[in-house]
Amino acid sequence: MSILLRVEMVIVAILFFMFVVRSINKNHFLLKNAFGWLLLALGLVIIAVFPQILIGLANAFGFEEASNFLYVTAVMLLLINAITNSVLYSKQQTQIKDLIQEISILKSLNKENKK
Amino acid sequence: MKVLLIIPAYNEEDSILNTVNNVLEYNRLQADKYGYTLDYIVIDDASTDSTKKILLENDIKHISLIKNLGIGGAVQTGYKYALLHNFDIAVQFDGDGQHDIAHINNVVSPIIEEGFDLVIGSRFIDKESSLFQTTFLRRVGIRIISQLIKLTTKKKIFDVTSGYRAANKNVIQLFADRYPISYPEPESIVHLIKKKYRVTERPVNMLERQGGVSSIRSFKSILYMIEVGTAILVSSFMREED
Numbered sequence: 001m002s003i004l005l006r007v008e009m010v011i012v013a014i015l016f017f018m019f020v021v022r023s024i025n026k027n028h029f030l031l032k033n034a035f036g037w038l039l040l041a042l043g044l045v046i047i048a049v050f051p052q053i054l055i056g057l058a059n060a061f062g063f064e065e066a067s068n069f070l071y072v073t074a075v076m077l078l079l080i081n082a083i084t085n086s087v088l089y090s091k092q093q094t095q096i097k098d099l100i101q102e103i104s105i106l107k108s109l110n111k112e113n114k115k
Numbered sequence: 116m117k118v119l120l121i122i123p124a125y126n127e128e129d130s131i132l133n134t135v136n137n138v139l140e141y142n143r144l145q146a147d148k149y150g151y152t153l154d155y156i157v158i159d160d161a162s163t164d165s166t167k168k169i170l171l172e173n174d175i176k177h178i179s180l181i182k183n184l185g186i187g188g189a190v191q192t193g194y195k196y197a198l199l200h201n202f203d204i205a206v207q208f209d210g211d212g213q214h215d216i217a218h219i220n221n222v223v224s225p226i227i228e229e230g231f232d233l234v235i236g237s238r239f240i241d242k243e244s245s246l247f248q249t250t251f252l253r254r255v256g257i258r259i260i261s262q263l264i265k266l267t268t269k270k271k272i273f274d275v276t277s278g279y280r281a282a283n284k285n286v287i288q289l290f291a292d293r294y295p296i297s298y299p300e301p302e303s304i305v306h307l308i309k310k311k312y313r314v315t316e317r318p319v320n321m322l323e324r325q326g327g328v329s330s331i332r333s334f335k336s337i338l339y340m341i342e343v344g345t346a347i348l349v350s351s352f353m354r355e356e357d
Contacts, residue, residue, distance in 0.1 A: 097296070100182050101192045105199065108178040 006048055013044035040077070116151035118223060119202040121193030123186060123278075124210030125160040128169060131210050135175050138208075141216045149220050151203075151227070156196055157210065160189040184296075186278075191294035194282070198291040206281045214279045215320035222281040222317055232286050232312040235272060235304070236279030236319035260301050260343055267351030268308040272316055275301045279319055286312060295346065298339070302346040309353045 020037050023029035047054045051066070058069035120138060124131050135157065142153050157177035159167050161184075170177045178192055190207055197205040204226055208214050214236070222234040239257075260275045278300060282290060286307065295302040307314050 097184055097188050100180060100184060101188065101195055104178050104180045104192060105196055107181070 006051060009048035010045065013041060013048050017041035017045060036081075116204065116227065117200075117202045118151045118153050118204045118206060119193070119197045119200070120153065120155035120206050120208045120219075121190060121197065122155055122157045122208050122210045123160060123189040123193065124157055124162065124166055125183070125186070125189070126162045126164045126166060127210040128162075128164045128166050130212040131157065131166055131175075132169055132173060134208075134210050134212050135173075137212075137216050141219070149224065151223070153219070154202070155208075156193060158189045158192050160184060160186070187294055187296040187299040190278075190299060191290060194287050194290040194294065197287050202287065203284055204281055205287050207278055209278050213321050213323070215322060218319040219281075221319050222279065225315055225317060226281055226283045229315075230313065231315050232283050233304075233307055233314045234281045235274060235277050235314070235316045236281075236321075237274035237277055237316045238319065238321045239273040240316055240318045256340060259340065260347070263344055263347045264301065264305060264308075267347055268305055270308050270314070272304055272314070274316065275304060279321070298343050298346065301343050302350055305347050305350045306353065309350065310355050 017038075020029070020034055020041055024031055024034050024038075054070065055066045058066040061069060063069040063072075122131075122134065122138075127134075135155065138153070138155050155176060157170060157175055159170060159177050159179040161180045161182055167177075167179055169175075170179070178196065180189060180192065184192070193207070194205055204223055206219060206222060208216070208219075218236065222236045225231045225234045257274065257276055261271070261273055264275060265271050280300075289307075289310075289312075290303065293306075295306075304314060
């Protein structure tokens with residue numbers, strides 16, 4: 001990896017890391033959900049500083065180019081992330097539906113009692 | 116025995132009063148004839164017309180959902196209400212005047228007398244008994260869904276989209292806990308059969324709707340068939356403990 005690319009990577013990784021930390025502190029992002037991103041940001045910084053790790057891993061998994069390994073990993077991570085989000089979204093949809101039903105029933109019971 | 120009529124209503128200002136009056140009228144004339152009391156609850160699915168006003172002005176028992184949930188969410192609210200008030204049987208009954216209250220015993224008595232868990236009111240079993248047979252395209256769609264259910268559960272149900280259904284206590288409990296949101300009828304039938312509940316179908320009369328629009332607005336569209344088909348195929352892999 002060229003020096004220029006490594007410098008770029010370090011800068012991007014650090015900016016990313018700062019964004020995540022800042023979001024958590026501003027309470028825009030729950031630590032529980034941000035944990036994965038925090039790890040990723042940290043990993044990016046480490047790889048940018050020590051690219052041998054990436055090259056070693058790429059070779060170990062049989063990739064010719066470290067960048068290919070990076071792409072495949074990124075796609076996989078995003079896929080997992082997307083599907084997890086879909087599941088979470090469905091779960092929350094159900095929770096919201098249950099809340100609407102519960103509140104509506106309570107409201108009608110309340111009205112009946114007042115009569 | 117306490118029987119609850121769950122009447123979902125979304126923008127049914129033209130017909131809801133009539134529907135409820137028919138129920139009350141039936142109750143007055145037939146009360147105690149079959150040995151159970153009939154109660155009702157209208158679920159107003161956050162209607163945007165004057166449905167809610169009509170319900171309030173006429174002192175009709177109802178639950179007004181604070182946000183629109185769609186037919187599945189509205190009906191499930193009724194099942195939750197039935198569970199809360201310890202009803203023995205819950206009957207889904209449309210607010211648009213399509214269902215004929217005079218035939219309610221056709222769906223209720225198989226539960227009491229023969230021990231079924233869910234009884235579906237059907238317009239197709241006995242064609243003479245139902246005046247309204249719906250459009251050709253809908254019948255084709257219903258046929259296909261019916262075949263799919265036969266394929267996945269080995270049980271033939273003719274009127275798979277019928278919203279005139281009676282459920283016993285076990286099914287009330289189950290539906291209160293879990294009920295499909297968008298096209299609930301066919302999918303919930305598969306769920307029940309997969310879980311080894313006893314499901315049957317009895318003839319009832321259905322009339323032309325007095326107002327409002329069907330909950331299956333996009334029935335003609337291919338999308339509806341694909342979605343329901345997928346729902347059935349997916350639930351065919353369901354295990355009893357799921």
